[in-house]
Amino acid sequence: MANETTNNRKALLVTPEACIGCRACQVACKSWNQLPGIKTTNQGTYQNPPDLASAALNIIRYSEVPSQENPVRWLFVSRRCMHCEDAGCMTVCPSGALYRTPEGAVAYDRDKCIGCKLCVTACPFDVPRYDADGKVTKCHLCVDRIGAAMQPACVKTCPTGALKFGDRNDLISTAKKDGFTTIYGEKDLSGLGTIYAFKDEPQLYGMKQNPSIPSSVVFWHTYLKPLSLFGLGGVVAAAAIHYLAIGPHKEKEEEKEV
Amino acid sequence: MAEMVRKSSVDEIVNHWILAGSCFLLMITGYAFLFHIDAISNVFGGYNSMKNVHNWGGVVFIISLLYSIRHYLIDALHYDADDVQWFKVAGGYLSHKVTVPPMGKYNPGQKLYYLAILGAGIAIALSGLAIWLLKDNAALLLISHLVHNVSFSIFVIAVPVHIYLGTFANPGTFQLMVSGTLSLESAKKRYPKWMKAAGKM
Numbered sequence: 309m310a311n312e313t314t315n316n317r318k319a320l321l322v323t324p325e326a327c328i329g330c331r332a333c334q335v336a337c338k339s340w341n342q343l344p345g346i347k348t349t350n351q352g353t354y355q356n357p358p359d360l361a362s363a364a365l366n367i368i369r370y371s372e373v374p375s376q377e378n379p380v381r382w383l384f385v386s387r388r389c390m391h392c393e394d395a396g397c398m399t400v401c402p403s404g405a406l407y408r409t410p411e412g413a414v415a416y417d418r419d420k421c422i423g424c425k426l427c428v429t430a431c432p433f434d435v436p437r438y439d440a441d442g443k444v445t446k447c448h449l450c451v452d453r454i455g456a457a458m459q460p461a462c463v464k465t466c467p468t469g470a471l472k473f474g475d476r477n478d479l480i481s482t483a484k485k486d487g488f489t490t491i492y493g494e495k496d497l498s499g500l501g502t503i504y505a506f507k508d509e510p511q512l513y514g515m516k517q518n519p520s521i522p523s524s525v526v527f528w529h530t531y532l533k534p535l536s537l538f539g540l541g542g543v544v545a546a547a548a549i550h551y552l553a554i555g556p557h558k559e560k561e562e563e564k565e566v
Numbered sequence: 567m568a569e570m571v572r573k574s575s576v577d578e579i580v581n582h583w584i585l586a587g588s589c590f591l592l593m594i595t596g597y598a599f600l601f602h603i604d605a606i607s608n609v610f611g612g613y614n615s616m617k618n619v620h621n622w623g624g625v626v627f628i629i630s631l632l633y634s635i636r637h638y639l640i641d642a643l644h645y646d647a648d649d650v651q652w653f654k655v656a657g658g659y660l661s662h663k664v665t666v667p668p669m670g671k672y673n674p675g676q677k678l679y680y681l682a683i684l685g686a687g688i689a690i691a692l693s694g695l696a697i698w699l700l701k702d703n704a705a706l707l708l709i710s711h712l713v714h715n716v717s718f719s720i721f722v723i724a725v726p727v728h729i730y731l732g733t734f735a736n737p738g739t740f741q742l743m744v745s746g747t748l749s750l751e752s753a754k755k756r757y758p759k760w761m762k763a764a765g766k767m
């Protein structure tokens with residue numbers, strides 16, 4: 309149920325190996341999108357805020373995964389909207405507030421959003437969050453920047469090249485040439501718009517295996533939606549045929565029946 | 567003037583049109599949500615106000631539906647041998663040559679229609695209220711979304727059948743939802759068992 313394919317699809321490539329966990333991207337995002345700070349408490353980890361929030365559209369996930377050679381090994385992964393090609397959020401949204409930009413990002417029209425919160429239930433990555441008015445918020449790949457041929461704020465600020473933005477195919481082939489054996493999101497959900505270059509197993513970094521849209525949403529989209537149209541049309545057509553071919557009940561005939 | 571028999575009481579007629587009106591409103595706005603029909607949402611002033619119309623229209627619908635129980639539920643739960651025979655001849659709708667067994671106030675098709683509307687109506691209302699008011703429970707939201715849409719499919723099929731049978735397919739039936747009366751002559755022909763029970767036959 310691909311929503312729409314764009315020919316020159318752009319993508320954001322995350323290379324966790326190159327990330328130093330400085331969180332300049334989190335700050336740049338707040339700054340560009342004018343988001344307030346969030347008060348948090350110490351949870352015994354440097355990961356802060358603990359998860360995505362209406363004022364935190366991207367976060368760095370910190371996981372301690374010690375290995376034989378490296379007893380203090382920290383892995384840093386940028387977590388945010390994946391800009392799925394098969395975007396469960398777009399499929400389920402009853403107002404059409406979520407839409408695809410020409411670059412292939414999944415952005416939203418805040419005025420259209422009715423705050424029903426269905427999109428987060430249909431998102432394989434638990435991404436959408438809701439602001440004080442109950443309206444959707446999430447990473448939109450800086451729709452207002454990329455539309456003007458600029459880079460997303462987080463990419464622009466990243467000092468190590470752990471975040472890159474560009475032509476999706478180019479990013480994938482370059483990463484492969486550079487020895488990254490696994491591109492997470494290359495094929496998942498018909499291809500994600502936020503992709504990750506790994507040399508290790510993606511699960512080590514806490515990436516979700518085989519992400520999928522909830523089956524009830526797929527069932528609804530593939531069968532129930534068409535049924536609600538063809539069901540109505542079918543009944544109207546059947547009624548017309550019945551009226552012409554067999555005709556209505558007549559009092560006269562009912563006399564015979566009694 | 568011929569003697570008239572009252573089939574539908576005044577409150578039944580008023581309630582039927584509240585039920586039908588709210589149901590139409592919900593189906594139209596529901597379609598607009600399903601297929602993002604901006605032309606419809608603009609009539610309601612955008613998706614946000616259309617959501618309010620849909621949600622409060624739903625409240626009217628469910629109150630009206632629950633009120634209709636006093637008019638139809640008892641009849642809808644009772645079936646006899648003639649009802650079974652009615653199904654065997656498809657109510658006489660597929661051929662005018664078959665003999666349709668004598669009917670009471672409602673034929674079994676109408677009785678099942680009522681049960682379908684009552685069941686699907688309660689399901690669509692409960693799931694709708696959950697989507698509206700309990701939206702922070704993601705698991706409940708997902709199941710409610712499915713239930714809301716399964717019941718919607720039942721509505722979009724059952725309601726147009728009902729409208730056709732209440733108008734073109736059975737001339738004279740529509741007035742039962744306008745004046746609520748019909749001539750004793752017709753009543754004896756159409757609802758002999760009901761007329762017998764009422765001592766008019």
Ligand code: HEM
Nearest residue numbers: 402424592593596599600617624625691694695697698721
């Ligand atoms: C108490 C009754 C009802 C309530 C509270 C209710 C509430 C809702 C809510 C909250 C939504 C999600 C969009 C929104 O927030 O507006 C919705 C969608 C919808 N409703 Fe209702 N509703 C009710 C009855 C009905 C009825 C009777 C029908 C049709 C016969 C209907 C058809 C639909 C459809 C087709 C959708 C779009 C489904 C989707 O996008 O998944 N609703 N309703």
Ligand code: HEM
Nearest residue numbers: 585586589638676677679680683725729732739740742743
């Ligand atoms: C323009 C649209 C409609 C017309 C012309 C219409 C017509 C009628 C008529 C003539 C009756 C009386 C049947 C009898 O007493 O033998 C009736 C009953 C009834 N109507 Fe409607 N109706 C319409 C829409 C609706 C809608 C939208 C609903 C519900 C969602 C509905 C629910 C019912 C119910 C529950 C009954 C009583 C049980 C039954 O006859 O099966 N109607 N309608």
Ligand code: SF4
Nearest residue numbers: 389390392396397431
């Ligand atoms: S990650 Fe979630 S919110 Fe982002 S596009 Fe995919 S389904 Fe939508």
Ligand code: SF4
Nearest residue numbers: 401421422424425427
């Ligand atoms: S909360 Fe807003 S964006 Fe999300 S599904 Fe509902 S209307 Fe669409």
Ligand code: SF4
Nearest residue numbers: 337366447449460462
């Ligand atoms: S692309 Fe823009 S909105 Fe998305 S995380 Fe980066 S800075 Fe934030």
